[in-house]
């Protein structure tokens with residue numbers, strides 16, 4: 001294998017429990033976003049656009065869809081003879097270990113994969129974030145600082161801070177403190193889960209960590225604190241731009257809604273930074289004479305007879321006559337009958353919503369987003385029948 005300056009390792013194996021029904025049989029990075037994408041399109045396109053052509057994708061939970069979606073990487077221009085995309089599921093080893101026990105373990109178990117490219121640096125990415133980022137600029141910064149590890153950071157609101165790894169830096173951005181998801185946040189400078197390491201340093205500490213009895217094999221909980229304890233040089237790389245961790249139903253909904261503003265904070269129509277995806281090969285959408293459509297993303301193969309306001313419709317959707325969809329995200333291949341009302345909801349892939357059904361988060365909690373999967377739909381239908389009886 002030819003030597004590479006950087007190899008990217010994309011962590012895509014988490015279960016994504018907080019996305020409930022959306023990740024029942026789907027890995028979180030394969031969840032749909034923005035009318036035509038899946039979440040993993042963002043880090044893969046960022047790699048491609050940043051000139052990083054060697055990417056290992058660590059899968060584990062429900063990998064089937066993800067594996068066939070990634071294929072040989074041609075949709076992201078990552079099908080290379082020299083480098084390219086490699087899907088790396090866990091495999092049984094001599095010592096009997098099987099599943100990846102954590103994010104650091106996933107990388108540790110693939111040391112040989114990385115080693116064959118003899119890289120200077122390894123870029124660790126996560127498969128559940130929506131953002132556009134030039135990793136090449138981060139690499140320049142990492143090299144200028146001569147850092148052992150550079151962590152991409154963003155300022156987050158204090159009330160959300162305890163969801164993240166938080167850090168404190170000196171004026172020159174050198175990190176002196178890091179805490180993974182502290183219940184009482186002392187800082188609002190959050191790790192974006194994007195790390196650049198000198199490969200020889202990372203390798204040494206992954207091996208050291210794996211020998212400790214008490215480790216949880218996690219970058220945030222174990223590897224970063226271990227580097228700090230050993231006085232390695234860690235720097236924060238302040239990222240300015242749109243970045244969203246879409247790990248919850250609410251944040252996934254919000255991030256989809258962000259695309260609908262006329263002056264969206266996240267422009268996907270940027271010829272200099274295309275986000276690539278696999279084309280579903282559907283016919284063009286059809287908006288019938290009875291339809292009313294405002295402030296929407298409507299994808300290929302959709303047929304709209306009813307009213308759609310401020311919503312994201314993926315491909316192959318039908319909206320029947322006299323139905324209305326407002327402030328909602330409709331995943332692919334959903335069939336909505338007639339006289340249906342949908343408000344502030346995410347409707348899971350492939351559902352058939354019968355005529356006359358009303359779906360919205362209860363009036364008692366207006367701020368809630370309703371996730372409708374098969375189970376929730378059946379519950380609502382049953383409730384509708386009992387309230388009518």
Ligand code: ADP
Pocket residue numbers: 011012013014015028058059060100101102103106126127128193218219220247
């Ligand atoms: P978060 O709290 O933001 O989910 P984690 O550190 O748990 O952060 O996970 C970071 C990323 O690593 C996520 O994209 C997740 O899907 C992925 N991941 C978590 N555990 C594993 C694993 N055992 N193997 C591969 N990827 C994983």
